[in-house]
Amino acid sequence: MRPVTDHLPLLDEGGIGRLREALGSAGYTSGGVAARIGPAATAALRRNDLRLVLRATADRDPLATLIRLFVGGQTEPDAAVTAALPLAELLDAGILRRTEGGIRAAVDLEPYGEDWWVVSDLTGGPLAEDHVLGVGGASGTLAGATIRRPVGSALDLGTGCGVQALHLSTHAARVTATDVSERALRFAATTAALNGLDWELLQGDLTVPVAGRRFDLVVSNPPFVVGPGTTTHVYRDSGRPGDTVCAELAAVAPDLLTEGGTMHYLANWLHVAGQDWADRVAGWVAGTGLDAWIIQREVSDPVSYVRLWLSDAYEQSDPQRLAAWLDWFDVHKVEAVGFGLVTLRRAGHDDPVVRVEELRQAVDPPLGEQIAAWFDRQDWLRSAGSLRSHRYRTADGLQLHQEATVGPAGWAVDRQLLALTDGLRWSEEVDPLVVALVGGCDGTVPLDDQLTVLAAAHDVPVEQLAEVATPLVAHLVERGFLRIAS
Ligand SMILES: C[S@@+](CC[C@H](N)C(=O)[O-])C[C@H]1O[C@@H](n2cnc3c(N)ncnc32)[C@H](O)[C@@H]1O
Secondary structure (H helix, E strand, C coil), X not given: CCCHHHCCCCCCHHHHHHHHHHHHHHCCCHHHHHHHHHHHHHHHHHCCCCHHHXXXXXXXXXXXXXXXXXXXXXXXXXXXXXXXXXXXXXXXXXXXXXECCEEEECCEEEEECCCEEEEECXXXXXXXXXXXXXXXXXXXXXXXXXXXXXXXXEEEECCCCCHHHHHHCCCEEEEEEEECCHHHHHHXXXXXXHCCCCCEEEECCCCHHHCCCCEEEEEECCCXXXXXXXXXXXXXXCCCCCCHHHHHHHHHHHHHEEEEXXXXXXXXXXXXCCCCHHHHHHHHHCCCCCEEEEEEEEEECHHHHHHHHHHHCCCCCCHHHHHHHHHHHHHCCEEEEEEEEEEEECCCCCCCCEEEEECCCCCCCCHHHHHHHHHHHHHHHHHCCCHHHCEEEECCCCEEEEEEEEECCEEEEEEEEEECCCCCCXXXXXXXXXXXXXXXXXXXXXXXXXHHHHHHHHCCCHHHHHHHHHHHHHHHHHXXXXXXXX
């Protein structure tokens, strides 16, 4: 483990202060940039069309210069940059560089969130082996899926530019961030310092730098990309074959979490011929004693998958690499790759709940709130005693969709679906018993009374009905179709 002080920001304390002052006084924040360039230029920028941005920043006041340098990737005249930033200091620090015709950004300095700045490497051409990734789609997915409740200690494993640590700083008393890459830690240190935050930064492989320590919350957007286990880019490749790195994170989680602690991480997993992907992933948490909710959000075929990750690092023109990667998939009978989110909780029970399931539908953000509510419902189910003694009501906006065909005797219902219209937006096929049961859940009578009425109506013994209905109710509560009224 390297000492914390090794991971110095790109600028000393005075330089950080001068840079922060320059960015702040120019109004270089997400809101400031959006207001300056306007919605049309913002939308065009998402399509890599810079024309409107350059038009909106033609008058080179400090904000315009910052936008042209860091958002537009332009070469700007010395005089304009000197008016906006401490030029000599930023050239020395490697944040700006001199080029023919003026000054360009040497790193990305992105306004993020309400009033944060994030430092990362530039993109736009082949990426270096130690490229430090900026805030991307996966960063946003993990940030959105994290439960944002106050905690004492939080760990960001594989911090990169420090984006997850920034979010953790909003609700954790102490933030530790680790990375195997020295360059990433220097960038994270710069992000922290620029935002006036104090993180413990440690270097090393996965949990090695925090061995023997526990955290209330752990988040990780690890180098989850699956393949032969060769490392060409540290942000993407773990150096472990297949999906080993994600299995390893599950295995270390029990020793990393405090009692009641939660870990969220993004993961990829292999779909291997003849093996159920969900069984494979459930195997990662078997024996850990942790509650686990693992959701598969996307599935990709091998060719699309490899092409995506090669182009992510601007490697698409390397047919040999493509072939080697696909050969590895063939040899290991990989038919597809799943992408999803793993949430683990150390609840200290002998009978942990492990669910591995598809959740491919769009859900209402932030996902973290839905995940917190899912674990709260598990707690309720665990402590509720007999489900028959409780009253239930249907979720707000719950809908029943019917598919029917018309025949000689009129309409015949073929399929009935319960559908949540918000939150996790589950939709699932149900049988007439569930339709009747759910229809009676108005919160006024215990499930036991509902079962008595239903049993009499269908002329079946109530105990026989209860045996079937109770696990169904547990499932409907877990997914949020039914809410607890008592
Ligand atoms: C996909 S990036 C995530 C960056 C950032 N946390 C985010 O959410 O955008 C993965 C990070 O993990 C780091 N990393 C790669 N291999 C690692 C390892 N074996 N142990 C710790 N960190 C590692 C990389 O340097 C990189 O910063």
